[in-house]
Amino acid sequence: xxxxxxxxxxxxxxxxxxxxxxxxxxxxxxxxxxxxxxxxxxxxxxxxxxxxxxxxxxxxxxxxxxxxxxxxxxxxxxxxxxxxxxxxxxxxxxxxxxxxxxxxxxxxxxxxxx
Amino acid sequence: xxxxxxxxxxxxxxxxxxxxxxxxxxxxxxxxxxxxxxxxxxxxxxxxxxxxxxxxxxxxxxxxxxxxxxxxxxxxxxxxxxxxxxxxxxxxxxxxxxxxxxxxxxxxxxxxx
Numbered sequence: 001x002x003x004x005x006x007x008x009x010x011x012x013x014x015x016x017x018x019x020x021x022x023x024x025x026x027x028x029x030x031x032x033x034x035x036x037x038x039x040x041x042x043x044x045x046x047x048x049x050x051x052x053x054x055x056x057x058x059x060x061x062x063x064x065x066x067x068x069x070x071x072x073x074x075x076x077x078x079x080x081x082x083x084x085x086x087x088x089x090x091x092x093x094x095x096x097x098x099x100x101x102x103x104x105x106x107x108x109x110x111x112x113x114x
Numbered sequence: 115x116x117x118x119x120x121x122x123x124x125x126x127x128x129x130x131x132x133x134x135x136x137x138x139x140x141x142x143x144x145x146x147x148x149x150x151x152x153x154x155x156x157x158x159x160x161x162x163x164x165x166x167x168x169x170x171x172x173x174x175x176x177x178x179x180x181x182x183x184x185x186x187x188x189x190x191x192x193x194x195x196x197x198x199x200x201x202x203x204x205x206x207x208x209x210x211x212x213x214x215x216x217x218x219x220x221x222x223x224x225x226x227x
Contacts, residue, residue, distance in 0.1 A: 056213070
């Protein structure tokens with residue numbers, strides 16, 4: 001079935017470590033997004049990409065990096081510069097044109113610091 | 115994009131209609147109202163959207179007031195699986211504007227047996 005796959009479901013990071021969250025979609029969507037969700041707060045946009053090899057910072061990009069080498073994949077790296085990485089991370093995508101207003105989300109990755 | 119105001123929580127009896135309100139008094143003429151829901155520890159799921167006319171699909175109905183300053187999402191026969199956080203969002207109808215969405219805290223709907 002078509003959809004967005006995020007892995008792993010749970011991830012633990014040690015101090016000073018970089019970790020990468022995977023996001024893969026087989027929906028043939030052009031645009032992809034990374035959000036962070038903290039308890040008691042709404043979703044906040046980290047990075048987004050409208051097409052392959054292009055991405056833009058969202059509202060809270062500091063301490064994160066992304067790549068978009070393939071249409072299907074948009075991995076997020078949480079670097080050691082992100083001092084408060086514990087959160088629920090959500091990947092999303094949207095189709096082009098009409099329908100682009102609907103976000104399709106993955107099931108999320110819960111990142112915790114050891 | 116305009117901001118929205120929703121009650122933090124609501125309860126509903128199973129089998130009854132759940133009516134979730136949303137205020138968006140600063141909505142502009144080209145902004146649509148979107149509803150998503152998020153079941154615990156999962157990603158949000160699109161439900162429905164509308165501009166000014168009432169809309170219905172297999173999941174829910176959306177009632178938008180004539181002045182468009184508020185709307186109500188209706189789940190006609192709530193089930194336990196409808197227990198989730200429901201988000202009301204307004205946005206410009208343009209594929210490039212998802213980056214401008216403002217996600218609030220939504221309404222936590224509890225469906226009771």
